Amino acid sequence: MNALVSTVVASIHLRRVPSSGVPGAVASMALDRPRLARVEGLRFWKLLGTGSGQTFTPNDADPHMWGLFAVWDSRLALARFETSAITRRWGARADEQWSAVLSPLTWKGLWSGVDPLAGAVAGADIAGRPVAAITRARVKPTHWRRFAHATPPVAAAVNGTAGLRYTVGIGEAPIGLQGTFSLWDSTDALRSFAYGSAAHREVMARTVTDRWYAEELFARFSVLETAGTLDGRSL
Numbered sequence: 001m002n003a004l005v006s007t008v009v010a011s012i013h014l015r016r017v018p019s020s021g022v023p024g025a026v027a028s029m030a031l032d033r034p035r036l037a038r039v040e041g042l043r044f045w046k047l048l049g050t051g052s053g054q055t056f057t058p059n060d061a062d063p064h065m066w067g068l069f070a071v072w073d074s075r076l077a078l079a080r081f082e083t084s085a086i087t088r089r090w091g092a093r094a095d096e097q098w099s100a101v102l103s104p105l106t107w108k109g110l111w112s113g114v115d116p117l118a119g120a121v122a123g124a125d126i127a128g129r130p131v132a133a134i135t136r137a138r139v140k141p142t143h144w145r146r147f148a149h150a151t152p153p154v155a156a157a158v159n160g161t162a163g164l165r166y167t168v169g170i171g172e173a174p175i176g177l178q179g180t181f182s183l184w185d186s187t188d189a190l191r192s193f194a195y196g197s198a199a200h201r202e203v204m205a206r207t208v209t210d211r212w213y214a215e216e217l218f219a220r221f222s223v224l225e226t227a228g229t230l231d232g233r234s235l
Helices: 019-037 075-081 085-093 141-150 152-158 187-196 198-209
Strands: 009-016 042-051 061-072 096-109 131-139 164-171 177-184 213-228
Touching: 009 075, 009 085, 009 213, 019 042, 019 061, 019 085, 061 075, 061 164, 096 131, 131 187, 177 187
Parallel strands: none
Antiparallel strands: 009 061, 009 096, 042 061, 042 164, 096 213, 131 177, 131 213, 164 177
Protein backbone atom coordinates (compact mmCIF):
# COMPACT_ATOMS: atom_id res chain seq x y z
CA MET A 1 0.00 0.00 0.00
CA ASN A 2 1.20 3.51 -0.77
CA ALA A 3 3.00 4.98 2.29
CA LEU A 4 1.47 8.38 1.49
CA VAL A 5 -1.92 6.87 2.28
CA SER A 6 -1.21 4.26 4.96
CA THR A 7 1.61 5.43 7.26
CA VAL A 8 0.97 7.37 10.46
CA VAL A 9 3.04 10.56 10.60
CA ALA A 10 3.32 13.50 12.97
CA SER A 11 3.87 17.17 12.27
CA ILE A 12 4.96 20.31 14.08
CA HIS A 13 3.82 23.75 12.95
CA LEU A 14 5.29 26.98 14.35
CA ARG A 15 4.23 30.48 13.36
CA ARG A 16 5.41 33.90 14.40
CA VAL A 17 2.94 36.78 14.45
CA PRO A 18 3.46 40.55 14.72
CA SER A 19 2.37 42.40 17.85
CA SER A 20 -0.87 43.34 16.13
CA GLY A 21 -1.58 39.65 15.57
CA VAL A 22 -1.11 38.51 19.18
CA PRO A 23 -4.78 38.96 20.24
CA GLY A 24 -5.92 36.92 17.24
CA ALA A 25 -3.36 34.21 17.98
CA VAL A 26 -4.54 33.99 21.58
CA ALA A 27 -8.16 33.78 20.43
CA SER A 28 -7.32 30.99 17.99
CA MET A 29 -6.14 28.82 20.87
CA ALA A 30 -9.82 28.55 21.82
CA LEU A 31 -11.62 29.07 18.53
CA ASP A 32 -9.56 26.54 16.54
CA ARG A 33 -10.19 23.67 18.95
CA PRO A 34 -13.61 22.69 17.58
CA ARG A 35 -12.33 23.23 14.03
CA LEU A 36 -9.40 20.88 14.58
CA ALA A 37 -11.69 18.31 16.18
CA ARG A 38 -13.48 18.03 12.84
CA VAL A 39 -10.36 17.65 10.64
CA GLU A 40 -10.43 14.32 8.80
CA GLY A 41 -7.47 12.05 9.50
CA LEU A 42 -6.25 14.01 12.55
CA ARG A 43 -5.65 11.43 15.28
CA PHE A 44 -4.16 13.62 18.03
CA TRP A 45 -3.35 17.32 18.34
CA LYS A 46 -2.27 19.99 20.78
CA LEU A 47 -2.31 23.73 20.25
CA LEU A 48 0.79 25.16 21.90
CA GLY A 49 2.17 28.33 23.29
CA THR A 50 5.94 28.74 23.14
CA GLY A 51 8.77 30.28 25.10
CA SER A 52 12.48 30.31 25.57
CA GLY A 53 12.43 27.28 27.86
CA GLN A 54 15.02 28.88 30.12
CA THR A 55 13.08 28.76 33.38
CA PHE A 56 9.76 27.11 32.44
CA THR A 57 7.84 29.97 34.05
CA PRO A 58 5.47 32.56 32.51
CA ASN A 59 8.51 34.85 32.19
CA ASP A 60 9.68 32.64 29.31
CA ALA A 61 6.50 32.98 27.29
CA ASP A 62 6.76 34.32 23.74
CA PRO A 63 3.38 35.79 22.75
CA HIS A 64 4.58 36.16 19.16
CA MET A 65 5.11 32.43 18.46
CA TRP A 66 2.42 29.74 18.52
CA GLY A 67 2.38 26.13 17.49
CA LEU A 68 0.56 22.90 16.77
CA PHE A 69 1.72 19.33 17.28
CA ALA A 70 -0.38 16.80 15.38
CA VAL A 71 -0.50 13.11 14.52
CA TRP A 72 -2.11 12.02 11.25
CA ASP A 73 -3.53 8.85 9.75
CA SER A 74 -1.33 9.48 6.71
CA ARG A 75 0.72 12.07 4.87
CA LEU A 76 -2.25 12.49 2.58
CA ALA A 77 -4.37 13.66 5.53
CA LEU A 78 -1.62 16.09 6.51
CA ALA A 79 -1.35 17.36 2.92
CA ARG A 80 -5.07 18.12 2.90
CA PHE A 81 -4.74 20.03 6.16
CA GLU A 82 -1.88 22.11 4.79
CA THR A 83 -4.26 23.64 2.23
CA SER A 84 -7.21 23.97 4.61
CA ALA A 85 -8.95 27.15 5.74
CA ILE A 86 -7.28 26.84 9.16
CA THR A 87 -3.74 26.85 7.81
CA ARG A 88 -4.53 29.56 5.26
CA ARG A 89 -5.83 31.75 8.07
CA TRP A 90 -2.72 31.07 10.17
CA GLY A 91 -0.49 31.93 7.22
CA ALA A 92 -2.32 35.17 6.50
CA ARG A 93 -1.71 36.36 10.07
CA ALA A 94 1.90 35.22 10.36
CA ASP A 95 5.13 37.08 9.70
CA GLU A 96 6.94 33.78 9.44
CA GLN A 97 6.09 30.09 9.71
CA TRP A 98 7.85 26.74 9.68
CA SER A 99 6.64 23.16 9.71
CA ALA A 100 8.07 19.65 9.60
CA VAL A 101 6.75 16.21 8.70
CA LEU A 102 7.93 13.71 11.32
CA SER A 103 8.22 9.94 11.22
CA PRO A 104 8.18 8.35 14.72
CA LEU A 105 11.35 6.53 15.74
CA THR A 106 10.94 5.90 19.47
CA TRP A 107 8.47 7.14 22.06
CA LYS A 108 7.47 6.43 25.63
CA GLY A 109 4.79 7.87 27.87
CA LEU A 110 1.44 9.60 27.66
CA TRP A 111 0.05 13.00 26.75
CA SER A 112 -3.29 13.92 28.33
CA GLY A 113 -3.74 10.32 29.33
CA VAL A 114 -3.23 8.76 25.90
CA ASP A 115 -0.41 7.50 23.74
CA PRO A 116 -0.38 10.16 20.98
CA LEU A 117 1.42 7.82 18.59
CA ALA A 118 -0.70 4.73 19.19
CA GLY A 119 -0.90 2.72 15.98
CA ALA A 120 2.27 4.19 14.50
CA VAL A 121 5.05 1.88 13.34
CA ALA A 122 8.48 2.84 14.63
CA GLY A 123 10.81 3.66 11.77
CA ALA A 124 14.59 3.54 11.56
CA ASP A 125 17.17 6.29 11.48
CA ILE A 126 18.23 7.28 8.00
CA ALA A 127 21.82 8.44 7.58
CA GLY A 128 22.10 12.15 6.89
CA ARG A 129 18.55 12.94 7.94
CA PRO A 130 17.95 15.25 10.93
CA VAL A 131 15.96 14.13 13.96
CA ALA A 132 13.55 15.93 16.24
CA ALA A 133 12.67 15.34 19.87
CA ILE A 134 9.64 16.29 21.91
CA THR A 135 9.71 16.13 25.69
CA ARG A 136 6.56 16.93 27.59
CA ALA A 137 5.56 16.65 31.24
CA ARG A 138 2.72 17.48 33.58
CA VAL A 139 4.45 18.62 36.75
CA LYS A 140 2.87 17.83 40.09
CA PRO A 141 1.83 21.11 41.78
CA THR A 142 3.64 20.14 44.97
CA HIS A 143 6.88 19.65 43.03
CA TRP A 144 6.75 22.75 40.84
CA ARG A 145 9.28 24.84 42.79
CA ARG A 146 11.90 22.10 42.82
CA PHE A 147 11.37 21.37 39.12
CA ALA A 148 11.63 25.05 38.17
CA HIS A 149 14.83 25.40 40.21
CA ALA A 150 16.48 22.33 38.65
CA THR A 151 15.81 22.96 34.94
CA PRO A 152 17.63 26.26 34.12
CA PRO A 153 21.11 24.61 34.10
CA VAL A 154 19.87 22.17 31.44
CA ALA A 155 18.49 25.00 29.31
CA ALA A 156 21.80 26.82 29.60
CA ALA A 157 23.74 23.69 28.68
CA VAL A 158 21.78 22.94 25.53
CA ASN A 159 22.43 26.35 23.96
CA GLY A 160 25.41 26.10 21.67
CA THR A 161 25.48 22.29 21.80
CA ALA A 162 27.11 20.79 18.72
CA GLY A 163 24.52 19.41 16.34
CA LEU A 164 21.57 21.38 17.72
CA ARG A 165 19.70 23.24 14.99
CA TYR A 166 16.82 24.70 16.97
CA THR A 167 15.03 24.40 20.30
CA VAL A 168 11.94 26.03 21.75
CA GLY A 169 9.87 25.61 24.88
CA ILE A 170 6.32 24.42 24.24
CA GLY A 171 3.32 24.13 26.52
CA GLU A 172 -0.42 24.01 26.78
CA ALA A 173 -0.36 26.37 29.77
CA PRO A 174 2.19 28.80 31.26
CA ILE A 175 2.69 26.65 34.37
CA GLY A 176 2.56 22.91 34.97
CA LEU A 177 2.32 21.62 31.39
CA GLN A 178 5.83 21.98 30.08
CA GLY A 179 7.89 20.66 27.21
CA THR A 180 10.48 21.28 24.55
CA PHE A 181 10.78 20.72 20.83
CA SER A 182 14.31 20.37 19.53
CA LEU A 183 15.81 19.72 16.11
CA TRP A 184 19.18 17.98 15.73
CA ASP A 185 21.61 17.07 12.97
CA SER A 186 21.40 13.39 13.95
CA THR A 187 20.45 10.93 16.65
CA ASP A 188 24.11 10.82 17.69
CA ALA A 189 24.08 14.57 18.34
CA LEU A 190 20.90 14.26 20.42
CA ARG A 191 22.27 11.34 22.43
CA SER A 192 25.58 13.11 22.95
CA PHE A 193 23.77 15.94 24.70
CA ALA A 194 21.32 13.74 26.59
CA TYR A 195 24.00 11.53 28.10
CA GLY A 196 27.05 13.78 27.84
CA SER A 197 25.68 16.81 29.67
CA ALA A 198 26.15 16.54 33.43
CA ALA A 199 23.25 18.93 34.03
CA HIS A 200 20.92 16.86 31.86
CA ARG A 201 22.00 13.57 33.44
CA GLU A 202 21.29 15.01 36.88
CA VAL A 203 17.80 16.14 35.91
CA MET A 204 17.05 12.74 34.33
CA ALA A 205 18.10 11.04 37.56
CA ARG A 206 15.99 13.40 39.66
CA THR A 207 12.87 12.76 37.59
CA VAL A 208 13.08 9.21 38.93
CA THR A 209 14.07 9.91 42.53
CA ASP A 210 12.00 13.08 43.09
CA ARG A 211 8.97 12.00 41.01
CA TRP A 212 8.23 15.50 39.73
CA TYR A 213 5.84 14.39 37.01
CA ALA A 214 2.28 13.17 37.10
CA GLU A 215 2.68 12.34 33.40
CA GLU A 216 5.51 12.51 30.89
CA LEU A 217 6.33 11.77 27.27
CA PHE A 218 9.53 11.53 25.29
CA ALA A 219 9.40 11.01 21.52
CA ARG A 220 12.06 11.04 18.84
CA PHE A 221 11.32 11.46 15.14
CA SER A 222 13.05 11.32 11.79
CA VAL A 223 12.45 14.58 9.92
CA LEU A 224 11.03 13.70 6.52
CA GLU A 225 10.69 17.24 5.19
CA THR A 226 10.47 20.85 6.32
CA ALA A 227 8.94 24.02 4.91
CA GLY A 228 9.37 27.69 5.73
CA THR A 229 11.78 29.56 7.98
CA LEU A 230 12.21 30.64 11.58
CA ASP A 231 14.31 33.63 12.60
CA GLY A 232 14.93 34.23 8.93
CA ARG A 233 16.57 30.88 8.19
CA SER A 234 15.73 27.39 7.04
CA LEU A 235 16.22 24.71 9.67
